[in-house]
Amino acid sequence: MAAEILLEVRNLETTLEGAKILPDLSFEVNEGEFLTILGPNGSGKSVLLRSLLGLIPHKGTVSWHKKPKIGYLPQGLNQMAVRDMPLTVGDFFRLKRVGHDTVIEYLDLVGLGPSTLKKNAGHLSGGEFQRMLIGWVLVSRPNVLFLDEPTTAIDAAGGETVYSLLRDFWEKQNLTILNVTHDLSIVYANSTHVLCLSRFGHRCYGVPKEILTPDILRDVYGSEMKFYTH
Amino acid sequence: MASQLVLSLISGVFISSSAAYLGTLMISRKMAVVAGPLGHLALPGAALALVYGFSISLGAFPFVVLGILLIWLLEIRTKLAMEALTAIVFATGVATAFLFLPIDKAEAALVGDISTVGFYETLASVMLGTAVVIAINRSYSQIMLISINEDVAKTEGINVRLFNLIYLSSIAVIVALGVYLVGGLMTAALVAIPAAAARNVSITLAQFGTTAGIFGAVSAIAGITCAMYTGLPAGPLVILASALIFLITVPFARV
Numbered sequence: 001m002a003a004e005i006l007l008e009v010r011n012l013e014t015t016l017e018g019a020k021i022l023p024d025l026s027f028e029v030n031e032g033e034f035l036t037i038l039g040p041n042g043s044g045k046s047v048l049l050r051s052l053l054g055l056i057p058h059k060g061t062v063s064w065h066k067k068p069k070i071g072y073l074p075q076g077l078n079q080m081a082v083r084d085m086p087l088t089v090g091d092f093f094r095l096k097r098v099g100h101d102t103v104i105e106y107l108d109l110v111g112l113g114p115s116t117l118k119k120n121a122g123h124l125s126g127g128e129f130q131r132m133l134i135g136w137v138l139v140s141r142p143n144v145l146f147l148d149e150p151t152t153a154i155d156a157a158g159g160e161t162v163y164s165l166l167r168d169f170w171e172k173q174n175l176t177i178l179n180v181t182h183d184l185s186i187v188y189a190n191s192t193h194v195l196c197l198s199r200f201g202h203r204c205y206g207v208p209k210e211i212l213t214p215d216i217l218r219d220v221y222g223s224e225m226k227f228y229t230h
Numbered sequence: 231m232a233s234q235l236v237l238s239l240i241s242g243v244f245i246s247s248s249a250a251y252l253g254t255l256m257i258s259r260k261m262a263v264v265a266g267p268l269g270h271l272a273l274p275g276a277a278l279a280l281v282y283g284f285s286i287s288l289g290a291f292p293f294v295v296l297g298i299l300l301i302w303l304l305e306i307r308t309k310l311a312m313e314a315l316t317a318i319v320f321a322t323g324v325a326t327a328f329l330f331l332p333i334d335k336a337e338a339a340l341v342g343d344i345s346t347v348g349f350y351e352t353l354a355s356v357m358l359g360t361a362v363v364i365a366i367n368r369s370y371s372q373i374m375l376i377s378i379n380e381d382v383a384k385t386e387g388i389n390v391r392l393f394n395l396i397y398l399s400s401i402a403v404i405v406a407l408g409v410y411l412v413g414g415l416m417t418a419a420l421v422a423i424p425a426a427a428a429r430n431v432s433i434t435l436a437q438f439g440t441t442a443g444i445f446g447a448v449s450a451i452a453g454i455t456c457a458m459y460t461g462l463p464a465g466p467l468v469i470l471a472s473a474l475i476f477l478i479t480v481p482f483a484r485v
Contacts, residue, residue, distance in 0.1 A: 055384060072381065074382060076379055076381070084429075085429075086438045091435040095375045096371075120484075140386065
């Protein structure tokens with residue numbers, strides 16, 4: 001299948017509190033791509049996602065070649081946000097006004113049984129909550145996913161489960177995924193392309209094998225970066 | 231006497247239960263305390279009403295609406311947190327009120343005047359209370375999602391400004407009505423206490439809303455009836471009744 005360009009970003013620049021973030025960033029995302037946006041803290045990864053979503057003002061152009069239906073999981077949508085509320089998993093799905101059967105179907109797809117429906121969302125384990133969120137974002141049937149550090153709050157095994165679920169959905173549902181992370185280990189296994197941002201102005205874009213060389217990573221993360229080849 | 235009690239009970243129940251239902255959204259958004267300053271903001275209006283002899287709610291309403299509009303516009307313009315803006319606007323309201331509030335008549339403005347409510351005011355309380363419950367019920371999912379994460383709500387296509395306006399208008403109506411029931415000093419309690427008590431005993435969102443409404447209604451009935459037989463002001467008694475309900479629910483809090 002010849003991939004078509006879905007998203008074209010030209011000369012993007014976002015200014016936050018007087019500081020220029022992402023000056024003059026240009027790249028393209030093809031339909032069906034699993035793009036990992038990699039970089040250290042403060043390199044503007046989350047700002048990039050929010051700029052592309054139109055949530056913060058920016059200069060430059062962000063053009064979608066096809067109208068996307070976007071699902072977004074920001075870092076802020078975590079268990080803390082729902083912790084002290086009488087909000088069951090069922091309630092959380094009903095915020096999107098979806099039917100009972102659909103909710104059961106999507107919980108099943110992320111490996112959670114129907115009994116989860118009545119549990120308080122704030123009382124799930126970290127891994128269960130994150131899987132529930134994956135089901136929750138997919139229940140609106142998006143064709144593009146924006147994920148901001150979807151595995152930060154959970155342990156390594158839980159993180160692997162989340163990525164294997166995402167990979168599964170990505171393959172079966174022809175999703176395009178833009179995933180922000182600073183975790184190098186998941187990049188090889190899961191992405192088709194990598195965009196790296198750094199605080200020092202270095203950028204790179206390409207397929208993981210070409211990009212993830214010690215030299216390039218040192219440029220992105222700074223000289224203190226230690227890199228072990230697999 | 232009996233028909234006055236019925237009018238007071240009807241208006242009290244409608245005001246208190248609709249305030250409590252709205253309160254479930256306000257405590258989820260950590261905004262319950264905003265109703266307090268807005269109540270204080272009603273004081274200049276209440277003062278005018280007392281000076282010129284018209285209904286306190288009628289006097290309060292334009293001031294609360296003006297306050298909410300100011301907060302809404304200032305929030306868009308300055309990006310300051312809503313609670314900071316509320317503090318600025320409310321202090322202005324209180325300062326203005328004390329310039330010309332007739333202190334000898336101030337009790338009604340400060341602690342409410344539900345014991346003397348008339349037929350048309352009762353009718354207005356029933357209609358406005360019902361309107362708020364319907365508006366909030368229809369936009370509950372959207373407002374709750376905005377409270378949980380505004381960016382996600384925007385990405386899901388929710389018109390955040392529209393729903394914030396519905397939410398803030400409902401607050402304006404409830405605060406203006408609340409001034410009648412409990413006075414300008416205690417409107418925060420009207421939205422916060424029954425909702426907080428309901429949170430202690432609820433598992434689902436539906437239970438949360440319904441229980442808050444019931445707790446609000448029970449507090450109003452208990453407070454107003456007590457006031458009728460003791461001669462004490464109804465407003466503080468309604469609040470104390472809801473505080474008692476809250477205390478009873480504390481051992482059941484699901485943490």
